Amino acid sequence: MSLRLEANGFQVETAASGQQALGRISAWKPHIMITDLRMQGMDGLALxxxxxxxxxxxPVIMLTAHGTIPDAVQATRKGLFSYLTKPFDSNELLQSINDALSQCCPDGPEKTGCKxxxxxxxxxxxxxxxxxxxKAWRIAQSxxxxxxxxxxxxxxxxxxRALHKASPHHDAPFVPINCAAIPENLLESELFGHT
Structure with a gap:
């Protein structure tokens, strides 16, 4: 998998176990993580x-040969970006990676701190x-x-303001309105006009 991803222009770092990945993740500062579900020691969900x-x-993409629907539902409820079953299609994996990178780094993965x-x-x-x-970042992309x-x-x-700044409409004006500060009988006129 590393060779295939590197051939597609990605810089790849690998770890032999979940514990090793967890110990090195703060130094690596990856833009995305791909892990297996079933591993010795720490499994994919614990990682x-x-x-x-x-x-x-x-964003975390999980691969598994032992996937069940309840596992996939549990993983996505926890916020997992994608869940692929083995044998996985290489194009599907690349599409998941590109989707994840476009959400976390709209200007490209090479821009550090983009999010x-x-x-x-x-x-x-x-x-x-x-x-x-x-969650706000993900919502802002839709x-x-x-x-x-x-x-x-x-x-x-x-x-x-953060949602607006993260959205595709960030170049458009942001107009805050404090509805609680406007008296009820004037709110409709303020928002929609009085004639």
């Missing part, structure tokens, strides 16, 4: 859980916030409407 603690935004620019104004060390920002609800002062507008 994925541990990687999520260190790099919650890292961090859009959220540079949000300062956090919380793993829960990192998971939220990872063309859906987003409703952000939370208590006052929790950073709803910051998150909305």
């Amino acid at each position: 994925f859980d541990a990687v999520q603690q260190q790099m919650p935004s890292l 961090e620019d859009w959220r540079s104004h949000i300062i956090s060390r919380s793993s829960a916030m990192e998971k939220l920002l990872n 063309d859906v409407s987003v409703l952000i609800q939370s208590q006052s002062g929790t950073g709803k507008e910051l998150l909305a």
Whole structure:
């Protein structure tokens, strides 16, 4: 697999086990991780859980010869990017890799730190916030409407700005509207006009 990926222009680093990969991931700083589900010692799901603690935004593709539908459902619910069964089609793997890279690095994988620019104004060390920002990034890549609800002062507008900055519409104007600050009888006129 390494030879095939390198032949397609990817820089590949390998590890002999999940423990070895986990120990070296912070030094490697990969843009994507591909792992097997069944491995001696730490299995693929345990590795994925541990990687999520260190790099919650890292896309992970899991390969397995022993895949079942419940395994795939459990893995994708946890946030796994892709789940491929062996023998896998090389083109399918390359497509999954390119899809993952286009989400995490829209300007190309060679641009280090590409994913961090859009959220540079949000300062956090919380793993829960990192998971939220990872989901926000993925949502921003699609063309859906987003409703952000939370208590006052929790950073709803910051998150909305980050979503806008990460979206394909980042060059368009961002117009924040604080609906709570507009009296109810004026809100409709403010948004849609009074005539």
